[in-house]
Amino acid sequence: MIHIILGTKAQLIKMAPVMRELEKRDAPYRFIFTGQHYQTIDWLLDNFGIREPDVFLNYKAIDVTGVMQMAKWLWHCWYEAKRREDEIFAPGDGWVLVHGDTISTLFGAALGWRAGKMVAHVESGLRSFDYLNPFPEELVRMMAFRFSHLYFCPTNWAADNLRHYKGEKIITGGNTLMDSLRMVLKENLGPQPDIPQKPYGIVSVHRFENIFQKAHLERIIRIMEFVARKYYLLFILHPPTEKKLKKFGFYGRLNDNPFIELRPRHDYFSFIKLCRQSSFMMTDGGSNQEESSYLGLPCLLLRRRTERQEGLGENVLLSKYSQEKIDAFFQSLDSFRRPPLLLNSSPSVCICDFLLRQGETCQRQTSSP
Known part of the structure; x- marks a missing residue:
């Protein structure tokens, strides 16, 4: 079973193509939502045609916007996760997918690691090499690397940044955001801004x-x-x-x-339409x-x-x-200004191929500390 733990608008935008690809293949997965960004969840689910989360860890219909809010939200999510652990994770082996560099990323990686699951980090290996810029994202990335067993890296550069970490590095040939944008441009859905x-x-x-x-x-x-x-x-x-x-x-x-x-x-599809013009x-x-x-x-x-x-x-x-x-x-x-760059390859297909062992669309790079 694949468990996908997300909490922010950007994470859902970038992981929507992965979830759609899993659904296309009739591959079961569980969607756990931390509620770090709550106000835009309905827009994005509707934009991308993604089903409702299986588990909500925070039902307060507001976005976390301040430090004190963040602390209360994080405590509440951890309490709910411990209380409902049997509901969150299916029994047996499985993957926990986390994405990016948010507090929800770190929370999901720690939660999966504590439950004894294999943690896979999507958009892995990105580094600014400055702990304060951006803050706290650079620190979150470093800690998420420690909790992870598998790293989906968009480029060789990102994979090289993980050479001191155990685990397999999978080079996806770009970021899943490329698939999200391709979906927006191809399907032309959503309201006109x-x-x-x-x-x-x-x-x-x-x-x-x-x-x-x-x-x-x-x-x-x-x-x-x-x-x-x-x-x-x-x-x-x-x-x-x-x-x-x-x-x-x-x-x-x-x-x-x-x-x-x-x-x-704006909702994501409307925002991209604004960007294009x-x-x-x-x-x-x-x-x-x-x-x-x-x-x-x-x-x-x-x-x-x-x-x-x-x-x-x-x-x-x-x-x-x-x-x-x-x-x-x-x-x-x-x-x-330059011409649009949307490659024919699909990072989301690569990720699903690897997790489901259904193809070889990824480049592997294995290294040990």
Whole structure:
């Protein structure tokens, strides 16, 4: 039996193709949802045609947006997991699939390890090599590696980063997000978003290092205001970001700017439609970096470091908050656009082939410490 433990919007987006592939093959799996991001679960299940979770560990219909909320949520999930352990995991051997670098990743890996299951980490081997950038994702990844027995790595570079860890490294030839995007572009499902009738850029910011200190968030706002002198911006608000904007008194400042439009978070299919029609993206999100890379969309990364290689040196520029780099990006914006890059291979098929032993679409790399 395969047990898939997820908790955030990004995890569900990236693991939806894997779950759909399992369903296509009539392969049984259990979907355990931690509820770290709860408000968008219905949108995503509907977008991707995924069934309801088998187990909800947190029924509070809110997203976890603060440190105290995170602590309470984590305690509640651990309590529920211990209380309902027989309900969560099917008896006998099996795999526990976790994804990425969220607290739900670490929770799921620890839970599977404690239950004596084999833990497989999807999107494994990514590193920024800086424990504080991004924080706490880099630390979560390092701990998740320790709990894992099998590593699904998007590239050889990622697999090489795991050379000191025991276990088999499977190179999937890309990230499962490629399958998610292919699904959106092929099926053209979901509602049509309100697309501006003029050129625009998309802004998406949510990382701890950018929003949890007033000075850091104001730095992002100043960059946006600078860019808005020339370009119309759609600022897609994550719940933690909106909360901090209001707490620090910046929400009204942005809302009063006629060249910056504040928008609530969209469902995934609508968001990708907005991206495809936009001129560029400014973001601190790793998933957004990947999406931009696959879509060929110019992307200014509002971070000091990134754990991903996708798009760097091509359509993605790591700003390091440097005004010189920001100026260079917008002065030669057209040079950062390139044709979409969606490979014919499917990372999700590779993962399912390996777990079900139904094919050889993956490259293996085995190493020991």
